[in-house]
Amino acid sequence: MQGLIFSLLLLGTTAAPQQTPLAFLGEEVAPGEARQLEWHPSESFIGADVTTPVLVAHGPHPGPTLCLTAAVHGDELNGVEIVRRVFHEVDPQALRGTLVGVPIVNLHGFRRSSRYLPDRRDLNRYFPGAPGGSSASRIAHSFFDSIVRNCDALVDLHTGSFHRTNLPQLRADLRQRPVLDLTRGFGATVVVHSVGAIGTLRRAATDAGVPAITYEAGEPMRFQPSEVEPGVAGVQTLMRALGMTRKRTLFGDPEPRYYTSRWVRADQGGILLSEIGLGDEVDAGDVLGSITDPITNERSLLQAPHAGRVLGMALNQVVIPGFAVFRIGIETAADAVSSAAQWNGPSAWWDRVGTDWEDPDQPPVASEAVPRLLPPSPLSEVEDLEAHERPE
Numbered sequence: 570m571q572g573l574i575f576s577l578l579l580l581g582t583t584a585a586p587q588q589t590p591l592a593f594l595g596e597e598v599a600p601g602e603a604r605q606l607e608w609h610p611s612e613s614f615i616g617a618d619v620t621t622p623v624l625v626a627h628g629p630h631p632g633p634t635l636c637l638t639a640a641v642h643g644d645e646l647n648g649v650e651i652v653r654r655v656f657h658e659v660d661p662q663a664l665r666g667t668l669v670g671v672p673i674v675n676l677h678g679f680r681r682s683s684r685y686l687p688d689r690r691d692l693n694r695y696f697p698g699a700p701g702g703s704s705a706s707r708i709a710h711s712f713f714d715s716i717v718r719n720c721d722a723l724v725d726l727h728t729g730s731f732h733r734t735n736l737p738q739l740r741a742d743l744r745q746r747p748v749l750d751l752t753r754g755f756g757a758t759v760v761v762h763s764v765g766a767i768g769t770l771r772r773a774a775t776d777a778g779v780p781a782i783t784y785e786a787g788e789p790m791r792f793q794p795s796e797v798e799p800g801v802a803g804v805q806t807l808m809r810a811l812g813m814t815r816k817r818t819l820f821g822d823p824e825p826r827y828y829t830s831r832w833v834r835a836d837q838g839g840i841l842l843s844e845i846g847l848g849d850e851v852d853a854g855d856v857l858g859s860i861t862d863p864i865t866n867e868r869s870l871l872q873a874p875h876a877g878r879v880l881g882m883a884l885n886q887v888v889i890p891g892f893a894v895f896r897i898g899i900e901t902a903a904d905a906v907s908s909a910a911q912w913n914g915p916s917a918w919w920d921r922v923g924t925d926w927e928d929p930d931q932p933p934v935a936s937e938a939v940p941r942l943l944p945p946s947p948l949s950e951v952e953d954l955e956a957h958e959r960p961e
């Protein structure tokens with residue numbers, strides 16, 4: 570009887586595209602299922618196999634494959650928590666497309682609270698890697714080939730590095746239209762234009778046709794709820810914009826704010842004491858902090874070279890000359906970066922990858938329609954400051 574009712578229900582709906590099982594990492598994930606799979610980097614210590622958990626939620630309806638990666642730098646913890654929260658709040662039965670979450674890419678570094686791999690290499694300089702390369706390059710290649718190439722879009726989660734902290738922000742190559750679309754889908758957040766250093770996961774993925782953005786928030790070695798929460802909200806907003814979920818997220822103003830940035834560096838070694846905080850607006854000439862030589866008592870002031878907003882800063886510590894201390898963002902508009910970023914609606918990539926809730930078996934609720942991406946404000950020319958940036 571139940572079967573008959575079910576069949577009648579099926580007959581009563583218009584045929585909607587049904588998802589097929591997902592073949593991934595040697596396993597098969599059924600539509601509507603959430604699974605924990607394992608990625609096996611080919612390189613390991615002393616022959617011991619290292620298995621890295623990969624979370625996969627495969628929705629019952631077709632849609633984009635969004636990948637979330639965290640702890641590529643093993644000491645950057647906020648992203649681990651962002652992946653956990655986003656993944657476990659997703660209902661796989663109600664998902665369109667597929668969500669892939671790798672909470673800890675660099676398990677070696679994570680176990681030792683280290684940014685690096687065991688050989689002191691920075692994994693985020695070796696993507697897409699090579700099968701016959703160094704240990705880091707082989708791990709990067711294995712990860713890139715078995716996971717990243719299966720993604721339609723990627724959000725790589727990071728924090729500040731080396732005792733620095735970042736205002737929650739996206740890093741994105743705004744010259745790439747699909748990447749610009751991703752930043753717009755993320756909602757109200759700070760977006761810093763950056764091409765991305767060669768070898769970063771973000772750059773390699775984008776170059777391979779998988780548009781990628783980096784979310785940077787807070788400092789390494791900590792779990793910081795105030796940095797995690799906007800990241801969770803941003804990813805959930807992006808999933809909704811891509812049509813993967815219908816969940817309403819309250820993220821305030823949906824328009825991101827675009828910045829370029831410059832670092833203010835120490836010209837003297839000594840004890841850094843900051844006088845401003847993350848997110849502060851500063852004017853040219855404002856005192857940002859001081860550096861005092863603990864032996865000679867010689868003291869110098871760090872001043873803002875131009876007006877802007879503090880997007881990143883070093884925690885109070887001993888610094889050496891040349892150390893990047895304050896990252897001052899200059900607000901701009903996305904299409905200032907290049908004419909490729911001029912906004913005339915979502916790109917062909919977005920139209921192809923994004924799904925639509927207006928399918929016959931899932932009538933949209935009027936108030937929950939997928940938000941349309943907003944047109945940009947006018948832009949002015951900005952320079953690409955990538956060469957002066959700190960590593961991601």
Ligand SMILES: [Zn+2]
Nearest residue numbers: 642727728961
């Ligand atoms: Zn990082």
